[in-house]
Amino acid sequence: QVATCPGKWPLIGHAHKLVNKEVVTEPEDVSTIVNKCLDKMFVYKFVEPMLGKTLIAAEVPTWKRNRKFVDLCFKQQLLDDYLQLFNERAERFVETLAEDAGQGDVDLKKKITRSILETSVMTTFGINLDGKNEMNDNYVKALNDCLSIISDRIYKPWLIIDTIFNLSSDRKKLEKALETVFQFSKETVLLRKTEHLQRLQKKEDLNHKGGFQSVLDVILENSMTETESVFNDVELRNTMDNMIIAAFDTTIYQMLYVLICIGSSPEVQDKILEEINSVLGKDKQLKSNNLSQLVYLDAVVKEAIRLYPVGPLIGRHTTVHTKLRNVTIPAESPVIVHIWAINRSKRYWGSDAEEFKPERWLDSKTMPKHQAAFATFGPGRRGCVGKTYALMYIKATVVSLLRKYKITADHKKMKLECKVMLKPLSGHLIKIEKRDK
Numbered sequence: 001q002v003a004t005c006p007g008k009w010p011l012i013g014h015a016h017k018l019v020n021k022e023v024v025t026e027p028e029d030v031s032t033i034v035n036k037c038l039d040k041m042f043v044y045k046f047v048e049p050m051l052g053k054t055l056i057a058a059e060v061p062t063w064k065r066n067r068k069f070v071d072l073c074f075k076q077q078l079l080d081d082y083l084q085l086f087n088e089r090a091e092r093f094v095e096t097l098a099e100d101a102g103q104g105d106v107d108l109k110k111k112i113t114r115s116i117l118e119t120s121v122m123t124t125f126g127i128n129l130d131g132k133n134e135m136n137d138n139y140v141k142a143l144n145d146c147l148s149i150i151s152d153r154i155y156k157p158w159l160i161i162d163t164i165f166n167l168s169s170d171r172k173k174l175e176k177a178l179e180t181v182f183q184f185s186k187e188t189v190l191l192r193k194t195e196h197l198q199r200l201q202k203k204e205d206l207n208h209k210g211g212f213q214s215v216l217d218v219i220l221e222n223s224m225t226e227t228e229s230v231f232n233d234v235e236l237r238n239t240m241d242n243m244i245i246a247a248f249d250t251t252i253y254q255m256l257y258v259l260i261c262i263g264s265s266p267e268v269q270d271k272i273l274e275e276i277n278s279v280l281g282k283d284k285q286l287k288s289n290n291l292s293q294l295v296y297l298d299a300v301v302k303e304a305i306r307l308y309p310v311g312p313l314i315g316r317h318t319t320v321h322t323k324l325r326n327v328t329i330p331a332e333s334p335v336i337v338h339i340w341a342i343n344r345s346k347r348y349w350g351s352d353a354e355e356f357k358p359e360r361w362l363d364s365k366t367m368p369k370h371q372a373a374f375a376t377f378g379p380g381r382r383g384c385v386g387k388t389y390a391l392m393y394i395k396a397t398v399v400s401l402l403r404k405y406k407i408t409a410d411h412k413k414m415k416l417e418c419k420v421m422l423k424p425l426s427g428h429l430i431k432i433e434k435r436d437k
């Protein structure tokens with residue numbers, strides 16, 4: 001049921017064999033590691049050709065500078081402005097399901113991917129991909145090619161060596177895919193930068209009115225004056241590519257796991273719908289103040305992504321001797337934070353830790369006391385900046401979907417594969433049926 005990577009450790013596979021490293025699974029130790037060791041493990045260097053060293057793979061001083069600007073883009077007020085867009089995108093996604101209703105088991109991955117990519121390109125760059133299906137498909141293919149080549153480098157030990165990788169056909173394939181990804185972000189960054197400079201020159205009011213502001217616009221407004229800029233063009237482009245990559249596969253698979261878990265329990269599904277009806281009525285749109293009222297939906301989403309964290313492992317690197325509860329990790333050691341194990345720890349979540357039980361989130365007595373016990377978004381200071389964004393997006397989609405359709409699936413039948421990301425190999429199909437009004 002878990003993952004099918006080869007190797008002694010089912011989830012870690014060959015990567016585990018490559019280096020002498022520590023694996024941390026206890027929330028107290030995890031907190032120490034993620035907050036004291038901000039440096040990333042060596043495998044993150046494989047994403048550098050794609051993402052540069054600006055955020056996910058950045059060295060600590062650069063990361064600290066850049067994270068401050070990225071955090072500005074995810075303030076609650078800006079996120080609230082996204083909700084209208086999330087509702088619209090969710091409605092469109094649900095419309096596309098009409099052809100799947102009553103057709104037996106269907107794979108929703110392609111439709112979820114399109115919806116998430118269009119949304120994140122809008123919120124990151126402020127670009128609307130509607131009607132640009134070919135471009136959308138090419139961009140998705142290029143992103144997928146990049147991610148699969150990069151993760152192969154970790155799981156095919158011979159490709160870790162740069163000279164061997166550079167001679168391989170994967171290198172050429174990566175370069176071609178990167179061309180497509182970079183072309184899009186490069187052109188958009190230049191366009192937005194020019195518009196921003198024109199606004200500055202005309203002394204236009206930069207205060208934003210109506211709609212939402214893209215991540216790129218927020219960063220430009222806060223980092224660029226007529227004469228100075230914190231970021232050069234490549235850094236800006238890299239930062240935007242980091243945002244797209246970080247939001248892309250993660251949200252796609254978490255969305256899928258949430259729907260599969262909901263489809264696995266008719267009682268859970270009925271309770272979510274009851275709550276939606278009582279908070280929003282039959283067709284009122286989700287508003288930001290409703291999010292705190294949808295407590296059961298919140299519990300269901302968190303429970304699904306606790307059980308199936310799309311990034312089951314993250315890696316850090318100690319620069320000093322680091323004392324944990326029972327052991328000291330020497331300086332210059334790679335450390336794996338085992339998110340899957342933390343999220344399913346019986347010690348913290350109880351003997352039913354492996355079960356899908358949203359109710360546990362509703363009772364403080366059944367919840368672990370330690371914050372790091374729920375690690376899906378990566379605990380600590382270098383954790384996910386898009387956590388609230390992702391949860392809002394997933395909830396908006398579930399609200400639109402369950403109002404119209406009943407879904408059936410079985411998360412216990414899923415077979416998963418872990419190659420950096422936890423992906424379903426089989427058993428993830430969903431049945432969709434129209435709900436009676």
Ligand code: HEM
Nearest residue numbers: 055056246247250251254311314377378383384385386390
């Ligand atoms: C449910 C979906 C998501 C999950 C499970 C998730 C999970 C994570 C995790 C585990 C990390 C830490 C990675 C590491 O240390 O190696 C991370 C980092 C990050 N995430 Fe997410 N993420 C999700 C969605 C998003 C979205 C939608 C965005 C942006 C809109 C985003 C932006 C980022 C960024 C920029 C980082 C790097 C932060 C830094 O290095 O300071 N994520 N995410």
